[in-house]
Amino acid sequence: MGHEEEVGEEYLFKIVLVGDSAVGKSNLLSRFARNEFDTNSKATIGVEFQTQVVEIDGKEVKAQIWDTAGQERFRAVTSAYYRGAVGALIVYDISRRTTFDSVKRWLDELSTHCDTTMGRMLVGNKCDLENIREVSVEEGKSLAEAEGLFFMETSALDATNVQTAFEIVIREIYNNISRKVL
Ligand code: GDP
Ligand code: MG
Numbered sequence: 001m002g003h004e005e006e007v008g009e010e011y012l013f014k015i016v017l018v019g020d021s022a023v024g025k026s027n028l029l030s031r032f033a034r035n036e037f038d039t040n041s042k043a044t045i046g047v048e049f050q051t052q053v054v055e056i057d058g059k060e061v062k063a064q065i066w067d068t069a070g071q072e073r074f075r076a077v078t079s080a081y082y083r084g085a086v087g088a089l090i091v092y093d094i095s096r097r098t099t100f101d102s103v104k105r106w107l108d109e110l111s112t113h114c115d116t117t118m119g120r121m122l123v124g125n126k127c128d129l130e131n132i133r134e135v136s137v138e139e140g141k142s143l144a145e146a147e148g149l150f151f152m153e154t155s156a157l158d159a160t161n162v163q164t165a166f167e168i169v170i171r172e173i174y175n176n177i178s179r180k181v182l
Pocket of ligand 2: 069070
């Protein structure tokens with residue numbers, strides 16, 4: 001008997017984080033990958049991506065999640081950032097309406113650079129800031145419906161829905177791929 005049956009298929013999914021500066025992209029990633037939150041935003045500098053292993057249907061799936069590393073401040077996210085991405089989290093900050101208004105622009109970026117079948121989730125981050133909320137849950141939901149995106153409000157600060165948001169995107173990519181194979 002060879003080892004063939006024991007060697008599972010390997011899945012590696014590139015997922016990109018997009019959204020305006022300071023919406024919490026880097027903290028969502030550090031919460032997901034390391035269960036850490038960083039109150040000053042130095043997390044933005046440096047790290048290109050983090051790889052996280054998730055199990056789906058008994059298969060090991062590697063999610064390679066890319067962070068803009070602050071490129072978005074200069075409105076110059078390079079095409080290399082998007083290359084090969086099969087999933088995206090489009091993040092806004094529920095306490096800053098301008099970041100919600102930018103979602104359309106980020107969706108345009110994604111449709112320019114990526115395959116339209118990519119798994120996409122709209123993420124309203126900082127839902128812990130209920131007292132200074134500027135974007136209602138309903139607005140987030142209806143934009144997501146109109147654009148055909150999953151939707152979730154999260155808090156990287158108190159860890160609300162962070163794991164779930166990433167896992168839904170990863171599962172969607174996995175399902176897309178399984179459908180193609182069949
Ligand atoms: P990025 O520029 O999109 O990567 O945003 P960062 O992750 O650097 O976060 C920007 C700022 O928002 C930092 O001061 C974080 O501490 C803060 N922040 C990030 N996520 C949350 C959150 O869920 N709740 C609150 N209250 N603050 C957050
Ligand atoms: Mg950042």
